[in-house]
Amino acid sequence: MVRKLTPKTLLERETQILDLAHDILLTEGPAFVTMERIAELVPFSKGTLYNHFKSREDVLMALFCRIQAGVHAIFSKGASYPGSSRDRYAAIIAASEVRSWSESDCCPQIIAPEVLEKASPEYHQRLTELHHKILGLLSSIATDAIEAGELPRDTPLEELIYGTWALAVGADELHRQKMIYPELTEETFAPIRRGMLHRMLDGYQWQPLSLERDYESIHQKVLSTVFAEEWAERKDQLKDEN
Amino acid sequence: MVRKLTPKTLLERETQILDLAHDILLTEGPAFVTMERIAELVPFSKGTLYNHFKSREDVLMALFCRIQAGVHAIFSKGASYPGSSRDRYAAIIAASEVRSWSESDCCPQIIAPEVLEKASPEYHQRLTELHHKILGLLSSIATDAIEAGELPRDTPLEELIYGTWALAVGADELHRQKMIYPELTEETFAPIRRGMLHRMLDGYQWQPLSLERDYESIHQKVLSTVFAEEWAERKDQLKDEN
DNA sequence: ACCTGAACACCGTTCAAGT
DNA sequence: ACCTGAACACCGTTCAAGT
Numbered sequence: 001m002v003r004k005l006t007p008k009t010l011l012e013r014e015t016q017i018l019d020l021a022h023d024i025l026l027t028e029g030p031a032f033v034t035m036e037r038i039a040e041l042v043p044f045s046k047g048t049l050y051n052h053f054k055s056r057e058d059v060l061m062a063l064f065c066r067i068q069a070g071v072h073a074i075f076s077k078g079a080s081y082p083g084s085s086r087d088r089y090a091a092i093i094a095a096s097e098v099r100s101w102s103e104s105d106c107c108p109q110i111i112a113p114e115v116l117e118k119a120s121p122e123y124h125q126r127l128t129e130l131h132h133k134i135l136g137l138l139s140s141i142a143t144d145a146i147e148a149g150e151l152p153r154d155t156p157l158e159e160l161i162y163g164t165w166a167l168a169v170g171a172d173e174l175h176r177q178k179m180i181y182p183e184l185t186e187e188t189f190a191p192i193r194r195g196m197l198h199r200m201l202d203g204y205q206w207q208p209l210s211l212e213r214d215y216e217s218i219h220q221k222v223l224s225t226v227f228a229e230e231w232a233e234r235k236d237q238l239k240d241e242n
Numbered sequence: 243m244v245r246k247l248t249p250k251t252l253l254e255r256e257t258q259i260l261d262l263a264h265d266i267l268l269t270e271g272p273a274f275v276t277m278e279r280i281a282e283l284v285p286f287s288k289g290t291l292y293n294h295f296k297s298r299e300d301v302l303m304a305l306f307c308r309i310q311a312g313v314h315a316i317f318s319k320g321a322s323y324p325g326s327s328r329d330r331y332a333a334i335i336a337a338s339e340v341r342s343w344s345e346s347d348c349c350p351q352i353i354a355p356e357v358l359e360k361a362s363p364e365y366h367q368r369l370t371e372l373h374h375k376i377l378g379l380l381s382s383i384a385t386d387a388i389e390a391g392e393l394p395r396d397t398p399l400e401e402l403i404y405g406t407w408a409l410a411v412g413a414d415e416l417h418r419q420k421m422i423y424p425e426l427t428e429e430t431f432a433p434i435r436r437g438m439l440h441r442m443l444d445g446y447q448w449q450p451l452s453l454e455r456d457y458e459s460i461h462q463k464v465l466s467t468v469f470a471e472e473w474a475e476r477k478d479q480l481k482d483e484n
Numbered sequence: 485a486c487c488t489g490a491a492c493a494c495c496g497t498t499c500a501a502g503t
Numbered sequence: 504a505c506c507t508g509a510a511c512a513c514c515g516t517t518c519a520a521g522t
Contacts, residue, residue, distance in 0.1 A: 035495070163413075286487075287487065287488050289487070290486085488518105491516105493514100494514085499509095
């Protein structure tokens with residue numbers, strides 16, 4: 001016999017490993033995503049993990065790719081909101097919030113510099129592609145805006161895209177450091193985060209400006225239409241907490 | 243004899259430990275800041291490290307506090323730039339760039355959630371105070387701006403302060419992930435980063451807007467006055483690299 | 485009173501031996 | 504052809520024994 005392990009089994013086990021790693025990440029935190037811990041939960045031995053992933057760093061990268069693929073999916077869903085270019089960008093801001101409900105914000109921790117350095121190039125490749133897809137999605141909306149005359153022709157598009165992305169990343173980072181900023185609770189911070197992002201878009205003169213249009217109510221509309229399901233879940237979740 | 247170890251010796255050793263940790267952080271990266279590695283470099287044994295710091299996490303927190311104290315110092319220097327409120331804010335943006343020249347951007351890695359959780363409360367306290375000092379500095383400039391009528395009376399100050407802080411943090415985070423965004427080199431990204439921050443200030447209607455005033459030349463002016471020394475060093479450093 | 489370094493636990497990674 | 508688990512290296516932390 002040449003091969004006992006069908007490709008199917010291989011793939012199944014890989015998803016099993018990542019599912020478990022994801023569970024550990026969400027329930028116990030990034031520090032506990034160890035080969036040891038995964039091996040405890042998986043129905044085969046520690047050594048076999050290394051037939052599927054070359055190193056712990058590769059597991060983390062695979063996990064991060066999966067998470068970022070989820071970000072792209074939910075952003076796309078947001079982008080499908082029917083409305084003006086800026087409404088759609090607002091819907092993506094909503095999407096980024098919806099994502100944080102399900103995924104705890106431990107991503108920057110996963111992707112420490114050593115992880116990036118030690119991971120296999122294939123994963124870099126995949127991650128880079130994913131990020132280009134996400135930034136491309138944002139970019140396409142901004143391009144539509146220029147076409148529609150809702151954004152000036154001479155807008156520095158790159159700056160706008162990386163800027164909003166950086167602001168979202170940075171805001172999540174502050175929120176993650178709750179121990180340092182205890183004043184930034186989930187509840188108070190979410191509207192502040194939206195406010196910052198919209199002010200930035202105002203800075204780029206993306207029409208209609210937030211003075212002329214109430215993007216808070218757009219946010220509510222997006223939640224109750226495109227993300228109705230996720231929002232209902234979230235409300236249950238909040239109810240359980242009280 | 244009651245005490246061989248004078249307080250002076252105690253403090254000296256603590257700074258020695260932190261100096262070494264800082265060196266390791268800058269030259270070898272956050273992953274190498276280990277008790278083991280520090281013990282190799284210090285003229286006393288590993289066990290004695292624990293007379294000075296309760297845990298590795300406490301060393302990291304002490305180190306981070308020191309780094310953030312440096313941020314506050316350089317921000318203050320920036321804030322001393324003589325000019326309008328927005329010019330001074332621009333000078334702080336310059337300061338945040340100057341800081342990244344000397345300090346590699348590994349701070350978020352140091353302060354992983356586990357680190358925050360395991361560190362002693364004293365360090366939380368210190369770090370929280372430091373961040374309040376930094377945010378307070380930003381806040382005082384914004385308050386001056388309102389007094390001077392350069393920022394609308396109804397500006398959401400908290401949002402503005404946390405917003406610019408988050409944007410700076412997020413932009414540094416993207417830059418740190420060079421492996422994912424190879425297009426964001428130091429050289430191309432620095433002006434983009436400044437651009438984003440100024441657009442955001444434009445969004446808050448901080449006068450004079452960047453359409454009316456060339457903040458790139460203010461940036462140059464700040465570098466060649468307040469940060470003349472640091473800038474000269476930096477130019478040498480860049481020359482050496484080529 | 486303070487320091488040392490051996491000892492233990494934990495984790496990543498490898499690989500000889502087993503099936 | 505694939506899996507296992509013992510073995511090794513590395514690191515954080517403790518503490519009995521030494522000075």
